[in-house]
Amino acid sequence: MRYVSTRGQAAPRDFESVLLAGLAEDGGLFVPETWPELGAAEWRAMRGLPYPVLAARILALFGAGAMPIEAMCRDAYAGFGHPAVAPLVQLDTRVFALELFHGPTLAFKDMALQLLGRMFDHVLAKRGERVTIVGATSGDTGSAAIEACRDRAAVDIVILHPENRTSEVQRRQMTTVLSPNVKNIAVRGDFDACQDLVKAMFNDAPFRAEMNLSAVNSINWARIAAQIPYYAAAALTLGAPDREVAVAVPTGNFGNVLAAWAARRMGLPIARFVVASNRNDILARFLAANDMSTRPVEPSLSPSMDIQVSSNFERLLFELLERDAEATAEAMRRFRAEGRMPVPDAAWRRATALFRGFALDDAGTIAEIARLHREAGYLADPHTAVGTAAARALAPEDAAIPVVVAATAHPAKFPDAVERATGLRPPLPARLSDLYEREERYGVLPNDLAAIEAAVRAHAHRNAA
Ligand SMILES: Cc1ncc(COP(=O)(O)O)c(C=O)c1O
Numbered sequence: 001m002r003y004v005s006t007r008g009q010a011a012p013r014d015f016e017s018v019l020l021a022g023l024a025e026d027g028g029l030f031v032p033e034t035w036p037e038l039g040a041a042e043w044r045a046m047r048g049l050p051y052p053v054l055a056a057r058i059l060a061l062f063g064a065g066a067m068p069i070e071a072m073c074r075d076a077y078a079g080f081g082h083p084a085v086a087p088l089v090q091l092d093t094r095v096f097a098l099e100l101f102h103g104p105t106l107a108f109k110d111m112a113l114q115l116l117g118r119m120f121d122h123v124l125a126k127r128g129e130r131v132t133i134v135g136a137t138s139g140d141t142g143s144a145a146i147e148a149c150r151d152r153a154a155v156d157i158v159i160l161h162p163e164n165r166t167s168e169v170q171r172r173q174m175t176t177v178l179s180p181n182v183k184n185i186a187v188r189g190d191f192d193a194c195q196d197l198v199k200a201m202f203n204d205a206p207f208r209a210e211m212n213l214s215a216v217n218s219i220n221w222a223r224i225a226a227q228i229p230y231y232a233a234a235a236l237t238l239g240a241p242d243r244e245v246a247v248a249v250p251t252g253n254f255g256n257v258l259a260a261w262a263a264r265r266m267g268l269p270i271a272r273f274v275v276a277s278n279r280n281d282i283l284a285r286f287l288a289a290n291d292m293s294t295r296p297v298e299p300s301l302s303p304s305m306d307i308q309v310s311s312n313f314e315r316l317l318f319e320l321l322e323r324d325a326e327a328t329a330e331a332m333r334r335f336r337a338e339g340r341m342p343v344p345d346a347a348w349r350r351a352t353a354l355f356r357g358f359a360l361d362d363a364g365t366i367a368e369i370a371r372l373h374r375e376a377g378y379l380a381d382p383h384t385a386v387g388t389a390a391a392r393a394l395a396p397e398d399a400a401i402p403v404v405v406a407a408t409a410h411p412a413k414f415p416d417a418v419e420r421a422t423g424l425r426p427p428l429p430a431r432l433s434d435l436y437e438r439e440e441r442y443g444v445l446p447n448d449l450a451a452i453e454a455a456v457r458a459h460a461h462r463n464a465a
């Protein structure tokens with residue numbers, strides 16, 4: 001399996017090189033040169049497999065089979081707090097929560113990052129290399145990446161988070177990890193600024209080479225690949241490939257919903273993708289009226305989705321433009337320059353044939369958390385609640401099609417919102433019960449590339465010494 005860049009100017013790579021490269025050298029994102037597809041009989045044969053085995057089989061189709069992938073998957077998911085790893089919980093007659101938050105940091109990011117940490121170790125040891133990982137987080141990727149990479153011999157990791165724009169639990173989960181290879185920086189800006197800084201570091205070729213940069217955000221294809229298996233597991237459990245399903249995904253950087261789309265591309269009958277946003281509704285506006293134009297990022301009760309520039313949309317755009325890399329690069333160039341992406345009508349119609357957009361404000365989010373608790377006895381975090389509200393609003397007309405909602409975070413990560421809605425304050429698991437007493441360590445820097453690069457360099461040099 002080889003990977004090509006959405007902007008067409010980077011040399012094709014294999015899975016392991018893509019894992020280490022993160023972003024392509026032309027600024028594009030790596031995608032499979034061809035999509036692996038399975039027939040109905042092959043999917044049926046995967047029903048009932050333990051999650052790590054299913055994950056390994058799917059990842060092998062994307063080129064991860066050169067690693068001991070099944071052993072890595074077994075190891076990565078062994079510490080999850082639920083024997084099914086990603087259990088399906090029925091909320092009403094047709095809506096199911098796919099709980100992706102049973103990993104160590106209580107959000108769906110663990111599903112991929114617990115595996116990526118092990119992949120980095122394996123590939124770096126084989127090559128005798130060391131990398132500096134730079135990542136941007138609106139709250140959850142940061143802690144999951146830190147947990148996956150802390151104390152790993154060949155990895156230094158620097159995570160940028162937007163100052164004062166994560167929940168306190170999210171911030172503490174990152175900043176209380178005092179391992180020498182971990183550095184946290186609060187950036188005076190929003191998540192889009194953090195993500196821009198990360199991409200700017202990758203696009204600074206001398207710096208990228210000097211630091212041997214690598215990525216843990218979903219710009220890294222390996223992240224997306226490792227998120228496909230849970231959609232396959234859910235669809236198979238609900239009757240695929242002999243029954244259609246739909247998915248509703250709380251969306252920010254578009255990685256999670258893109259992974260669901262990839263599962264369809266591999267042959268699973270996913271009839272509809274509901275893209276659920278908070279008041280940062282650029283994707284909903286795009287899907288409703290082909291209006292992909294940025295507005296200032298506004299803080300919300302679902303801070304991990306406070307994003308306007310959804311990195312992975314570029315991967316979908318590449319497909320919507322029938323893999324025209326030049327057109328993709330030009331659309332991305334104009335989006336960056338003008339804050340508005342010109343998407344040809346035919347491409348937009350291809351998107352709307354499968355995707356529906358939905359946006360919910362904070363009052364609606366609180367009402368949905370309360371409703372879920374009242375009607376289903378279910379405690380949902382604010383991101384998941386945006387997803388369940390979207391599922392109810394935009395489920396396919398055919399009531400026989402079940403809707404899988406990605407339950408992306410544990411309610412205890414957002415106790416204030418959950419308490420406001422239900423009167424209940426979900427406790428953190430025992431292993432995190434002293435989180436508020438632990439020492440925090442992080443720097444605060446302006447939204448300035450030179451300052452961030454200097455901090456990354458100092459961190460990497462200190463650890464290499
Ligand atoms: C809890 C939670 N829900 C939803 C999202 C949005 O997911 P994605 O960025 O893959 O669209 C995020 C952040 O990525 C998140 O942390």
Ligand SMILES: N[C@@H](CCOP(=O)(O)O)C(=O)O
Pocket residue numbers: 136137138139140141142216217218219252253255304305311
């Ligand atoms: N919501 C994310 C933002 C980064 O998304 P990623 O999937 O590209 O890592 C977060 O919690 O950090």
